[in-house]
Amino acid sequence: MTDKQKDNEKDEQLESFRVNDKGKYMTTNQGLKVSEDELSLTAGVRGPTLMEDFHFREKLTHFDNERIPERVVHARGFAAHGEFELYQDMSRYTKAKIFTDTSIKTPVFVRFSTVNGARGSGDTARDARGFATKFYTEQGNYDLVANNIPVFFIQDGIKFPDVVHAFKPEPHNDIPQASTAHDNFWDFVANNPENAHMVMWIMSDRAIPRSFRMMEGFGVNTFRFVNATGEAFFVKFHWKPKLGAHSLTWEEAQKLMGVDPDFHRNDLWNAIERGDYPEFELGVQIVNEKDEFTFDFDLLDATKLIPEEEVPVIIMGKMTLTKNVDNFFAETEQVAFHPGNVVPGIDFTNDPLLQARLFSYIDTQLIRLGGPNFHEIPINRPICPFYNNQREGYHRMTINVGRVNYHRNSLAGNTPAPVPPEEGGYKHYEEKVEGRTIRARSKSFTDFFSQATMFWNSMSGPERKHIIDAFSFELGKVKNKSVRQQNVDLFANVDLELAETIARNIGVSPPTSGGSTVTKSSPALSQLNMPMSAKTRKVAIIVSDGFNGPLVKSVLDYWKSKGLVPEIISEDQGKVQGTKNVQLEATQNVYTADSVLYDAVYMVRGSSDDMAFNQKIANFLDEAFRHKKTIGATGQGVQWLNVNNFINKPGVITDENIPNFANRFVEAVAQHRHWDR
Numbered sequence: 001m002t003d004k005q006k007d008n009e010k011d012e013q014l015e016s017f018r019v020n021d022k023g024k025y026m027t028t029n030q031g032l033k034v035s036e037d038e039l040s041l042t043a044g045v046r047g048p049t050l051m052e053d054f055h056f057r058e059k060l061t062h063f064d065n066e067r068i069p070e071r072v073v074h075a076r077g078f079a080a081h082g083e084f085e086l087y088q089d090m091s092r093y094t095k096a097k098i099f100t101d102t103s104i105k106t107p108v109f110v111r112f113s114t115v116n117g118a119r120g121s122g123d124t125a126r127d128a129r130g131f132a133t134k135f136y137t138e139q140g141n142y143d144l145v146a147n148n149i150p151v152f153f154i155q156d157g158i159k160f161p162d163v164v165h166a167f168k169p170e171p172h173n174d175i176p177q178a179s180t181a182h183d184n185f186w187d188f189v190a191n192n193p194e195n196a197h198m199v200m201w202i203m204s205d206r207a208i209p210r211s212f213r214m215m216e217g218f219g220v221n222t223f224r225f226v227n228a229t230g231e232a233f234f235v236k237f238h239w240k241p242k243l244g245a246h247s248l249t250w251e252e253a254q255k256l257m258g259v260d261p262d263f264h265r266n267d268l269w270n271a272i273e274r275g276d277y278p279e280f281e282l283g284v285q286i287v288n289e290k291d292e293f294t295f296d297f298d299l300l301d302a303t304k305l306i307p308e309e310e311v312p313v314i315i316m317g318k319m320t321l322t323k324n325v326d327n328f329f330a331e332t333e334q335v336a337f338h339p340g341n342v343v344p345g346i347d348f349t350n351d352p353l354l355q356a357r358l359f360s361y362i363d364t365q366l367i368r369l370g371g372p373n374f375h376e377i378p379i380n381r382p383i384c385p386f387y388n389n390q391r392e393g394y395h396r397m398t399i400n401v402g403r404v405n406y407h408r409n410s411l412a413g414n415t416p417a418p419v420p421p422e423e424g425g426y427k428h429y430e431e432k433v434e435g436r437t438i439r440a441r442s443k444s445f446t447d448f449f450s451q452a453t454m455f456w457n458s459m460s461g462p463e464r465k466h467i468i469d470a471f472s473f474e475l476g477k478v479k480n481k482s483v484r485q486q487n488v489d490l491f492a493n494v495d496l497e498l499a500e501t502i503a504r505n506i507g508v509s510p511p512t513s514g515g516s517t518v519t520k521s522s523p524a525l526s527q528l529n530m531p532m533s534a535k536t537r538k539v540a541i542i543v544s545d546g547f548n549g550p551l552v553k554s555v556l557d558y559w560k561s562k563g564l565v566p567e568i569i570s571e572d573q574g575k576v577q578g579t580k581n582v583q584l585e586a587t588q589n590v591y592t593a594d595s596v597l598y599d600a601v602y603m604v605r606g607s608s609d610d611m612a613f614n615q616k617i618a619n620f621l622d623e624a625f626r627h628k629k630t631i632g633a634t635g636q637g638v639q640w641l642n643v644n645n646f647i648n649k650p651g652v653i654t655d656e657n658i659p660n661f662a663n664r665f666v667e668a669v670a671q672h673r674h675w676d677r
């Protein structure tokens with residue numbers, strides 16, 4: 001463990017709960033030493049098992065009850081510990097200590113997730129990703145429960161069960177798993193047009209991220225900042241990955257579901273184990289209260305975003321993920337997030353989606369974690385002390401001493417005592433509210449298409465093509481022709497050409513009306529405009545005995561110094577012998593390695609006798625080329641590119657000058673993909 005982690009107060013707290021059984025003797029849960037763990041107690045060696053075998057019963061009973069319900073959404077997740085450091089004092093806008101005191105490093109726990117799939121589904125399904133962060137602040141836990149898409153399907157949380165029912169597997173046959181390519185989802189889409197904007201994002205590359213480390217996060221709902229003088233501001237939260245936001249291709253995502261369904265888990269786990277700590281900057285868009293109505297949409301409408309060109313994102317600080325969990329269940333599965341976990345200086349708005357969330361998260365933990373004491377589970381405990389008159393309930397661990405468990409009292413001097421706001425007690429923002437009791441939506445929520453069109457307008461050529469491909473795949477899987485037609489007609493309101501192309505691909509009539517006059521775009525929405533970096537990119541090094549030792553070694557050393565992560569692939573795992581006594585260790589063979597697992601390929605040498613290996617390499621290169629990845633080759637490796645006619649294509653590097661080669665390769669990898677190929 002590094003010093004950095006030892007400094008972390010949350011880690012110190014967790015340490016008191018950690019148990020390492022290694023080297024210990026075995027006991028029952030009552031501490032009784034066990035003499036036999038493989039044979040149950042029977043009457044005679046072939047006789048009946050005896051009821052009195054308490055060890056057998058305890059072991060089986062515990063096992064029988066190992067599972068808890070998975071999350072109703074976001075069931076599949078993966079988490080890590082880290083810390084948040086503040087770059088600048090934000091006290092102009094908020095009094096929250098984590099955003100005003102630059103000397104504090106706040107421990108965090110972040111859980112990334114898919115939304116739709118069950119716990120055991122694959123990582124690379126087309127889906128939004130959850131990005132939930134628990135800040136263990138000295139003022140209490142603050143949870144920023146975000147997604148990697150800045151908008152949502154619906155405007156009012158009362159519709160949440162409907163949208164979730166619609167995108168989950170169909171209830172009669174539980175098909176399809178972790179996929180929205182089915183009739184129910186698209187029937188919902190067509191009949192609830194407010195989701196048009198979100199669906200554009202779901203059909204885009206954002207829904208198939210390359211890595212949890214390479215996606216943005218968005219608080220989605222508009223929250224409120226309140227400063228020490230009581231002045232309030234609307235605020236939207238943004239996480240910006242230092243490596244930029246990048247995606248898989250759809251073909252890669254599909255193949256990875258078989259080749260490595262844990263692709264994103266492995267990627268995050270391995271990066272942290274290597275010391276390539278993922279970094280995300282936290283930013284905010286701030287809107288003064290007086291400017292609430294200056295937008296062409298409603299700030300309380302979660303199907304809308306504020307274009308960054310109109311309200312720039314102010315970067316407040318950075319989160320670094322530095323430690324993997326010790327135990328998946330204890331930490332990742334039992335962590336309980338809640339958007340209502342806030343600290344003084346952060347408050348809510350009347351966004352009806354947010355208001356529904358404020359109810360739903362606690363409610364779901366009651367069934368998922370079996371009662372009201374889930375805040376006592378180590379991963380959920382605040383690092384600051386907590387005192388109140390709440391008592392009892394399943395699995396209560398705190399032993400509250402003393403007789404008083406009510407307020408107001410005289411027997412304990414009326415303690416625990418509420419704290420006045422000026423001394424740190426939370427006070428809700430005193431918003432003026434008036435209106436009649438009504439079930440209706442404000443007219444300012446009814447423009448469902450302008451921002452969907454803005455998103456479409458903001459996409460680059462390849463990104464648009466991917467959206468069309470995604471619609472054609474998903475709607476093509478819909479069996480009911482009327483549902484297919486309804487969707488084409490709906491998305492004609494976003495862009496006519498988009499809808500016409502989809503209609504052709506899925507065999508329904510082109511739309512007879514529609515089209516958009518919106519010309520606005522927001523360049524910040526295109527992933528092609530994000531930071532590019534070669535750091536932490538995985539490079540497949542294909543090599544056989546007899547390679548040019550010094551050359552390959554110098555190339556690999558240079559790449560490692562630039563943060564690339566080479567992985568050696570050969571006919572067999574184990575030592576590969578080069579000239580001048582250079583040896584490499586092949587950790588992969590062509591059965592374990594697949595081009596979709598890598599960002600780039602360096603072709604050093606094929607085999608002189610293993611033709612099956614060579615055939616697999618040809619396929620490997622072919623696929624990497626098709627997925628627009630950087631391909632490099634030196635020496636004998638160059639011939640492989642000749643065969644496939646890749647030479648001189650964009651992103652194919654074969655420079656004879658080796659420092660040039662190594663450097664040009666890094667620059668090419670940093671471009672992520674070569675769409676102009």
Ligand code: HDD
Binds near residue numbers: 071077131219336
């Ligand atoms: Fe939610 C989980 C994010 C709307 C109800 N949500 C959950 C998680 C994330 C989000 C990241 C997983 C937390 C974890 O890792 O444990 N949810 C969002 C975002 C939303 C959103 C960004 C749009 C602004 N959610 C939303 C609504 C409702 C819920 C409108 C209900 C009215 N969400 C839940 C839930 C979950 C949940 C059912 C399931 C498991 C859990 O809470 O702990 O309560």
